[in-house]
Amino acid sequence: MDAAAAGDGDEPRAAKSPRAEGPYDVTEAPAGIAQLDLGALKVPAVDGVEVRVQADNDGKIQQIVLVFEESALQLGVFAAPRSEGIWDEVRGEIRKQLFNDGVAAEEVEGDYGAELRARVRTPDGLTDIRFVGVDGPRWLVRAVFQGPAAADPSVAPPLLECLRNLVVERGHEAMPVREPLPLNLPKEVTEAGAQQQDGEDEAGEASANGADAARRKPSPRPRRT
Incomplete structure (x- = not known):
């Protein structure tokens, strides 16, 4: 289907009597x-x-x-x-x-x-x-x-x-039948996760840079996966 x-594409039907x-x-x-x-x-x-x-x-x-x-x-x-x-x-x-x-x-x-x-x-x-x-x-x-x-x-x-x-909360967007409706983490959760990952990246970079300084070699920044 x-x-x-x-x-x-039609307007959503009116709400029924409360369940x-x-x-x-x-x-x-x-x-x-x-x-x-x-x-x-x-x-x-x-x-x-x-x-x-x-x-x-x-x-x-x-x-x-x-x-x-x-x-x-x-x-x-x-x-x-x-x-x-x-x-x-x-x-x-x-x-x-x-x-x-x-x-x-x-x-x-x-x-x-x-x-x-x-x-x-x-x-x-x-x-x-x-x-x-x-x-x-x-x-x-x-x-x-x-x-x-x-x-x-x-x-x-x-x-x-x-x-x-x-x-x-269905929303009004036209979607194919059986298409999963969009599910997302709350904004504050994703922001907190991003901040935590950034902190881990910075800590990893600092550790790598400290070791590199001793060896006189540059270190690449770890990439997030």
């Missing part, structure tokens, strides 16, 4: 929830939950994982059409991919409708996974529970709280 099929629980669209989210702003996703701050992100040097996030005790919740958010949700189609593709990998997935009804549950082999042994999809206005949140919470959601209430208070 191409970008034109998304209908993203009983999230993930929320930014137009319908309740006020007063402490959040970590990661761009298209606003992740609630919940006691006991560690937020782990993988990001490139420009602060663009490739992966978000929330961890509570032995359970984890991986989050992704994608562009979707105005007219219909895409979770049914995406869920079918995930199930087919799991089957191709030799993993049998079971479709069950959960708090958000149809989910997929499976057991996969990892370097640490077998682990349960559970795929949850939530269709919103022009977006899809895909949540993947791993570990004990995948088999029994009640064992990790803080992860459920994170999902139920998650906020999506």
Whole structure:
């Protein structure tokens, strides 16, 4: 499906009546929830939950994982059409991919409708996974529970709280259906990282220059990677 099929060039549809629980669209989210702003996703701050992100040097996030005790919740958010949700189609593709990998997935009804549950082999042994999809206005949140919470959601209430208070800011840009929405580290985090790296570069340069002075040879400045 191409970008034109998304209908993203139109004005976003009006906000629906407030949801009983999230993930929320930014137009319908309740006020007063402490959040970590990661761009298209606003992740609630919940006691006991560690937020782990993988990001490139420009602060663009490739992966978000929330961890509570032995359970984890991986989050992704994608562009979707105005007219219909895409979770049914995406869920079918995930199930087919799991089957191709030799993993049998079971479709069950959960708090958000149809989910997929499976057991996969990892370097640490077998682990349960559970795929949850939530269709919103022009977006899809895909949540993947791993570990004990995948088999029994009640064992990790803080992860459920994170999902139920998650906020999506889709924006008005035209995007192809299923394109990941932009996720970025907060500006203060990237600036702090840059300052720390600069300090390490300067310390490395000073150390190298001190050694070079003794040897009477110049030293190149270390490059950031």
